[in-house]
Amino acid sequence: MATEAHAVGQAHEEHHTSTGLSNIKMAMWAFLGSECLFFGALISTYLIYSRPSRILPGTPMPSDIYDIPYTSVSSFVLLMSSVTMVLALAAAQRGEIPKMRLWLLATATLGMTFIGGQIYEFTTFAHEGLKLSTSTFGTSFFVLTGFHGAHVTVGILMLLSLVGLSHVGRLEQKDAYKVEMIGLYWHFVDIVWVVIFTVVYLMT
């Protein structure tokens, strides 16, 4: 597949650091690496405590309450938000600020749709008898997906901040690295959900 070179703004200028790489970008990747450990621990905990032998009799089992078609649509929405995010970055790097703003708003909207779906799912589960304190399955499920939802919410706030900055003229082509850093965070929460969707929902 052929690639085309873009005018990529300040984000890809030579950096005067000991590595020649952007310290901000290095810090972001180190942060995302540490987040892998964080979510790895939560997913491990879920896998242990959602085993049928560890769920109290009379409390909901994963297979009883998961709504796979519903969660599939939510997963699809979050996955597509990664496409709009990378298109926002491409627009920012070319200096097309109105187009970038549009893609950022689309990404934030898709993120809010995902969070709305998660709130609905949590409410439905609570009505069906699964709460944070019902069983170790409930605790590990709500802690894992709740922390992921909190990460998505932080991402939405950062995306809206970028939109606000662009409105007041503080986000131009030379600031494309800001979009790139928040984009990395956004794609990370997306790939964490890729794992959660498969391991927690489909492999149950």
Place this chain on the structure above:
Amino acid sequence: MAEHEHPSELQYIKVGIVLAIITIAEVAVFYVPPLAPLLTWLLIPMMVLKFALVALWFMHLRFDNKLFRRLFMTGIFFALGVYTVVIVTLVTKTSNF
């Protein structure tokens, strides 16, 4: 630094379409009863493929400096290590796992 060439918008959209197709395949596999015994072995490669596509194309690990890829992979290997240790400990130290 070989971090200056990024894909075009069309290529990003093509990757997005591939991701959508894999997601549809994941859900389809889940609903085919004869495939139930193979579910884990079918879903894990698809999950890894989706993960890799987003990380390599959207997060630009394919195009950026290798140091970023190593930083991220270190986190993933540590996470897998934590999971392996926890599972091995539970299997060997508890009777009702």
